[in-house]
Amino acid sequence: MRIKIGLFNFLCISIFGLFSNLSFSQELDPVLQDLIKKGLDKSQTVNIKSLEAQQAKLDQQLAKSVFIPKVTLNGSYTRLNDDITFDEDTQNLLVATQKLLIKEGAGVPFNAPFPDGIPLKETPNLQDKNILKTSVDVDWVLFSGFEASNAIKASKHKESSLNYLGMAEKDKLALKIIETYDKLALVYASEKVLNTSENYLNEQEHYVRKAIENGLATPIGRKKIELAQQQLEGKKLEFKHNKTLLIEALHQLTGESRDNLKLIRPKLESFSLNATSNTEKRNEIKALEEAEQATLYKSKMEKSHFIPKVALKGHYEFIEEYLSLLDPKWYVGVGIQWNVFDGTQSSIKAKKSKIESEIYRERIEEAEELINVSIIKANQAYQSTLQNSKIVKKEIELATDTYEMVNKQYKNDLASINDVLDALTDLEKANFKLQESLFDQRRAVTELLHAKGVLNY
Template sequence: MSKFTLFIMTLCASLCSTGIYAQEVVRQVMSIDEMFSLADRNSKSLRPYATGMDEAREGVRVAKNARLPEIDASLSFSYLGDGRMMDRDFSNGFDAPMPHYGNNFAIEASQAIYTGGAISNGIALARLQEENANLSMESNRDKIRFLLIGYYLDLFKQQNQLRVYEKNIEQTRQVLKDLQAKEGEGIVLKNDITRYELLLSNLELTYTQIRNTITILNTNLTTTLGLSEDIMIAPDTTILTRVLPVEDKESWTVAAYANSPMLKQMSLALQMAKHQDKIIHSERIPKIGLFAGNHFDGPIIIEVPPINKNFNYWYVGVGVKYNFASLYKTNKSVSRSKYTIQRTLEQYEDAKEQTELSIKAEHVKYMESYVELNTQQKSVELANQNYAVIRNRYKNDMALITDMLDASNSKLAAELQLVNAQINIVFNYYKLLYISGTL
């Protein structure tokens, strides 16, 4: 082998090893609280709602601007042509020379004193919108957290299932090896080997599908959390040993009434509808305001002949404004507002009822998951006893290897279902937290 060929092979090996190293997957154990904290900081889905909070905060400042005085100023320069005078029957006309250059400067200020509650209710409405934006942020944060809980616990299940299939594949390969050895002795038929080869093929296919599912779930988690895809998240197994509170459904219902972002938003919608109703009623109330102004005009063209001089004057006063059209225009708006309030109240009561029903249903499932756990614990106990008996019989040549395989698979499956039952308890608990708004 030439030195050049050796150099090329060494370089290729170096590049390949570098590429493999760059794609190395890093396993990271992550607790649920750590996952929530990362999601709150990095989730792109929450950013629009954070911006919406800033937008609503500025909306309050804009609404408060209605309390500030209005100041208008204008400045203009003009060229005036000569006038023409004539009798009323348009006869005896003659030209009337005028000063040709005109100017106008005016400044006016006004301050609302009483608006029938339009300004104060507008500010209150803006503040409620700000609070609603905060609740939207909280609601969508809970949605993302609950979505992540689903990914997280499903990933936990899939990783456990992967280990079970790894063990099953290993055992099936060992059985095939033993059967192939016995085939040479004429003890085992080819059909038996074919059956286990098909079983192994199906196990390997399912194993691949589980790995792909794990990859998808992990990608969903890392993307939402703002982490690199090279990180493989490993759920914290200590969640299975946590003692979760078992409260009655009435306590969960009370918590939901007090904390549910959805119910809070419905309550805010009702308050907003009432403030909007007050704004509509304020259209029927006279508006009172102060005003002041100063004008500097020239020339004075209201005199004949015009006076080529500047004229400055100022004024202050109190004004009352009333829109008589509101007497017949706002009736429909008032009637519509009344129905809006009624509809919003009915939606709020319906939301409370639906929340209570959801709490009751999920509480039943939560308590049912403890029954499932007890059942699976008994199944594991029985599967272990069965495995011990078959294993002892197999050692004494009183059982076939297939019996040993079945007993082992039953034991692994029971252990897997036990872990899944423990995970279901955690999921149902967090679902109750999500519905009650305490996630």
């Protein structure tokens, strides 16, 4: 029985058909895009960065609230051991003054005796022993010496830095999900290769069985095929285990149920990549630049500690009867606070923040150098995968032709069953290499796009 050559052609066509050119950013598998979205929603690291950015936003509101008037309501009751009064000499002086004023009003000479029957007012207490107070205070910072404004700017840049760090974490997570998804696609593609090899072995087994019945072959040939079939089953089991592990990995990354993940059938599809695609600034660089600006404004904030601060103070008493003779019912004032010398603490803090910004600048330059190197390496890897794909295609053509030739020779007693099995193994390896080269190509594309800062998902 002859193996149909059409089966080989079908195998090659089905495999090469996977190489449809797609644009990475627009043509990602919708299932993969959905998994990435779920993974980003689930990621604790991404959520933590988002929460930290929210904290930085609240820091801005705290800094702005410095200029909002603070209103405080106060209430108190105090019981003194006794009333606070004038001393005896002062009381006598006040009584004598009162008498003089009454005489003057009545037209009586000041040295005449005080008229009888005219009542005198008692000298009031300076403070009654029962004191009940309710009041309101208003404190309003009019000028913070640029300390608050610099704090606001520092918090804004810190928020931006944390947002960019969150985006960088999203990129890393997306890369991990894409890689795991592609590995799962590689497993399914490899299973197809194994199924095709199984069909070939079944046909060879059928041929050998017939040949043995007709005395044209020995049982040893059938045993060799059975051994090859068992080895094939071992490979299938290995791929099954790999599939289980990859589904579990996707479940951990995305939170998608294992049952749903078992239903998906990812495919390896090649991506066309524009070699002249633009390079954009990576989120990691943006995060470092924003952090640098935040520390610069923090340094300015520390320096502004020596600039005078201006504030308004207001006070109003609701209950007047309990006030002492010296207490005002209300007052408003403007004050200046000027920290002339604080033991060089502010200066040291400002220098420390400045050094921190210089550290970020060094990190930026280091990161830019590493990114430039990664772009070169990723581009070289991509070019290598393209060349490797061409080589593998030729290997498949050669392995297919070799298998067909050896199979014909075996049918004509010009080759042994070992030669047929070796040729089939070579064809299987070539098909595996094709799937692996396609996987490597997709990895190279994603790494290059990520290195260039243009990875979209």
